[in-house]
Amino acid sequence: METRVLKYAEINSSKAIRNGEVVVDNPSQLIAKEYFKEIYMALDLKYPKFYKMDGLCQLALLATEMLIGDGDYKGDEIAIILGNKNASLSSDKQHYAAIASKENYFPSPAVFVYTLPNIMLGEICIKHKITGENSCFMMENIDADFLHTYVSHLFEADNYKYCITGFVDFTEENYIAKLFLAGSVDSSDSEATYKFDKTFNKIIP
Amino acid sequence: MKIYSVADNITSPLGITTIDNFEACLNDETGIKTIENSDLYPTSFLGGLIEKNTFPELFQEDKYTHLENLFIHSIKDALQKAPEIDEGRTALVISTTKGNIDLLAPTYKGEMPAERVLLSSLAKTLSVYFGLSHSGVVVSNACISGVSALLTAKMLIETGQYDHAIVTGGDILSEFTISGFQCLKAMSDEPCQPYDTDRKGISLGEACGTMIVSNQHPIEKEDRPMIEILGGGQANDANHISGPSRTGEGLKNAIKRAIKASHISIEDIDYINAHGTATSFNDEMEAIAFDTLGLSQIPLNSLKGFFGHTLGAAGIIESIMTIEQMRRNLLISTKNFKNMGVSKKLNIVEEIIPEFKSTYALKTTSGFGGCNAAIIFQKYGN
Structure with missing residues (x-):
């Protein structure tokens, strides 16, 4: 058995791409909220909870849907290990805005519950019934070396079959999701897959 | 290693x-x-x-x-x-x-x-x-x-x-x-x-x-007992982002993974330092998870009454306190606990237990996002 990258997906401000194929274009440079809604429609998702989520969780959920939406990946043999830079900055600012004035002090539970970066992992787990380990590491850019070390160790030491890994980061102005599905596959069956090594992030150009 | x-x-x-x-x-x-x-x-x-x-x-x-x-x-x-x-x-x-x-x-x-x-x-x-x-x-x-x-x-x-x-x-x-x-x-x-x-x-x-x-x-440092970080496990409830699973599914899975990674069996656990945040749902969920795993007789404490919930520090300071209790052969009380308020039996440490030797201790935590983690420490010597 060998760990390979089976699939990949990317959402950037101009395109949503699955395994190299463009799923949604954003030629008119819609703002994040509108653009994410377009992707939601294009993927034909029926998941009303999506509209309650903050931008970071919406982005992570959509990218995961593009990655594994058409497959059967659930349960405790799949882990999620993600990198992120700005944590929940957008929701953090919203929460601070609600408590900026002592006379008009209205923090909202619906905002506060999104003020942690690992909530996006929780949302992915709920949607796909994934019950394995999930961890969120903070990094300025995708640190493929670290993620590769961590994920490889999960496959070796804890017998995971699959792991969603990559980098998801969101601010209103700047966002990116690059996700990879790593899986333990038979060495002879590696044709349609990609090498999982310390530069696995290069699979997405 | x-x-x-x-x-x-x-x-x-x-x-x-x-x-x-x-x-x-x-x-x-x-x-x-x-x-x-x-x-x-x-x-x-x-x-x-x-x-x-x-x-x-x-x-x-x-x-x-x-x-x-x-x-x-x-x-x-x-x-x-x-x-x-x-x-x-x-x-x-x-x-x-x-x-x-x-x-x-x-x-x-x-x-x-x-x-x-x-x-x-x-x-x-x-x-x-x-x-x-x-x-x-x-x-x-x-x-x-x-x-x-x-x-x-x-x-x-x-x-x-x-x-x-x-x-x-x-x-x-x-x-x-x-x-x-x-x-x-x-x-x-x-x-x-x-x-x-x-x-x-x-x-x-x-x-x-x-x-x-x-x-x-x-x-x-061989004058003091050696403590090994034996193994750990993490698991998600896949249930709710801001509340634990009612059945403690994720916590149970995290503990099972930790036991497996440590190459011990559940009966080997001598002491549990739990999360015990004192929210209605968390403590109840933990009681269900520990009970289902057959851990309800094992002495258990929560240290939140001393430190409060210290978020990112909690898992580390409570692990250190776990190790220190193992080294000193005693258990600290669960401050502010008086009457049993969870539906399953737990062996909660109410007063300091001055003579208690634990070879294997389990530390657990659960958090927003539905995540759970467990870690096991082993003590060598007296």
Whole structure:
């Protein structure tokens, strides 16, 4: 058995791409909220909870849907290990805005519950019934070396079959999701897959 | 490969060394006080604050934030107890949920650059301060972050990249978190009462803890019992982002994984240091999980009545307290627990148990996002 990258997906401000194929274009440079809604429609998702989520969780959920939406990946043999830079900055600012004035002090539970970066992992787990380990590491850019070390160790030491890994980061102005599905596959069956090594992030150009 | 805990520090309102904190718990002191400070919350509330007036020695360096100063003190103190560590072979693993969140407040008037809010910048600041070759990794898994960080450090040593690791966790008491947990109606108006029938929610505390872990156990420290970090596991409930699974599914899976990774069986567990936040749902969920796994007879305590919920620090300071109880052959009480308030039987430590030898101890945590983590420590010798 060998760990390979089976699939990949990317959402950037101009395109949503699955395994190299463009799923949604954003030629008119819609703002994040509108653009994410377009992707939601294009993927034909029926998941009303999506509209309650903050931008970071919406982005992570959509990218995961593009990655594994058409497959059967659930349960405790799949882990999620993600990198992120700005944590929940957008929701953090919203929460601070609600408590900026002592006379008009209205923090909202619906905002506060999104003020942690690992909530996006929780949302992915709920949607796909994934019950394995999930961890969120903070990094300025995708640190493929670290993620590769961590994920490889999960496959070796804890017998995971699959792991969603990559980098998801969101601010209103700047966002990116690059996700990879790593899986333990038979060495002879590696044709349609990609090498999982310390530069696995290069699979997405 | 065996990974040992070789030195540590706890910095909390109860003291700024592990010994100070442990003695304070033995004396039944608490860091949770009534706080009246409109910069933190419009009305009075209960929480644990590391006061500048009480510990002026912690806050001498203006160019560091409140949290960074706590980290610097905690790491420095722990490193002094492990002079044998080669800093060139030492990884830095940081656990925090909100980092320097105070800098993001609209009312913040200080001069710290905005990028210091980034959690990854904490790693940079601390790595440079201590002259480490490793630039540091930051794990942010809500309330399980501390245990996640210990397991990440273990992984970095096992893969041969490093021989030692500084594992440090901290979070401050901020208006951000107080107002958030208040609006969730998760904060108690009395000091938190884990597992008690009258429990009303959490008390927040600020703290920082550091554990130095290593693949070598120094000979000169053989007068004290060796503690090995045996194994751990993590699992998600896949149920709700801000509440635990009713059946404790994720916690059960995390414990099962930890048992498996440690190559022991569930019957080997001698003592459990649980999460015990004193929210209605968390404590009930834990009782169900422990009961289902056949752990209801095992002595169990929660230390939240002493420290409050210290978020990113919790997994680390409570692991250190677990180890210290193992070394001293005793168990600390579950402060503020009086009457059983969960539906399944638990063997809650109500008073200090002065003679208690544990060879295998289990530490568990659960957090927002549905995450759960468990870690097992083994003690060698008496």
